[in-house]
Amino acid sequence: MSVISSEMYEALLLANVPADKAKAAAGEVAKTHDFVTKADLLEFGGQLQAEMDRRFAEFDRRFAEFDRRFAEFDRGFAAVDKSLAIVKFAVFSGGSIILALLIKLVFFP
Numbered sequence: 001m002s003v004i005s006s007e008m009y010e011a012l013l014l015a016n017v018p019a020d021k022a023k024a025a026a027g028e029v030a031k032t033h034d035f036v037t038k039a040d041l042l043e044f045g046g047q048l049q050a051e052m053d054r055r056f057a058e059f060d061r062r063f064a065e066f067d068r069r070f071a072e073f074d075r076g077f078a079a080v081d082k083s084l085a086i087v088k089f090a091v092f093s094g095g096s097i098i099l100a101l102l103i104k105l106v107f108f109p
Contacts, residue, residue, distance in 0.1 A: 005029055 005026040012022035 008029045009022050009026035012025055013019065017025070
């Protein structure tokens with residue numbers, strides 16, 4: 001028997017209830033003690049909702065941070081892409097001829 005049913009058992013014995021009936025009644029009290037009430041469920045539901053709200057807020061904060069960092073990366077990547085376009089233009093549109101002439105003038109006067 002659990003603590004509460006032992007207390008009930010002793011109280012029933014003091015009230016002159018036969019031992020077998022006192023034991024059965026105390027056992028039933030112990031069983032009903034484990035039931036959850038509507039108020040318990042509502043309280044748990046409120047706690048669960050608060051925890052979910054907290055976690056979703058944290059998720060939203062982290063996602064916003066990720067979005068901000070990704071935008072920074074994207075801007076940096078765009079700058080590299082522009083620089084690469086300039087290099088490609090210089091190399092493939094006659095820039096190599098100018099570069100070769102500069103090298104000839106500098107190293108072979």
